[in-house]
Amino acid sequence: MAATDNDSLVRDFVNTFNSKDAAALGPYLADDVVFHNYGDSPVEGRDAVVALWRGVFANFERVEFETVHQAVNGDVVIAEQIHGLSLPGGKLAPVMNMAVYELRDGRIAAWRDYTNPGYAASLLQA
Template sequence: MASADNDKLIREFVGTFAKKDAAALAPFFAEDVVFVNYGEQPVRGRDAVVAVWAGVFGNFERVEFETLHQAVDGDVVLAEQVHGLSLPGGKLAPIRNMAVYEIAGGRIAAWRDYTDAAYAATLLQA
């Protein structure tokens, strides 16, 4: 895919989170996608990654992702993001995140999110 296509793919993917519908994320993933979230153990496979997000959407009242900057080099996309998350009745926590996406065949084959998990937890409890 061209860099412009990969840029658009990831922007559309990030926009999908506002729906809080884990099934809507599935078409973006390769069958054997590998997801590493905030330094946790890798989650392997489309169904497993969708299940992770179903749990996240069930736990958080609001999920609002915003891309601040995005750079594309062929099939690798780097995105500086703010993950806005709020627990039921809580304030929206603006968690800064760096995401790395590897694209294969027009789908996300690998996705790694990097953030300070301890700071994120502090923001969520504020």
């Protein structure tokens, strides 16, 4: 993790998803990070968040995340993203996502993803 500012840190973090290596997400996260994905219960702690993404990566053949727009105000970063996901044998589904990151001491301490889960499911089944 070589990012020196919050804008670069979050962009690098999002690009790390493309490797489908859950362990590579860990260095970006605070020990007590709280991840809240719209519609799901919050996941607390670095190890729990990494384990969650290990499971997600195992379910998808391709993961291609992209930042469309990003705004930074101090330790808060708001990012419009496309989460490209494909199930085995399926087409890449471009799931639109808004994410809010709160940073502390150069790591993500809080992370909230806002996606329409029904629309995402319909894209993945196409």
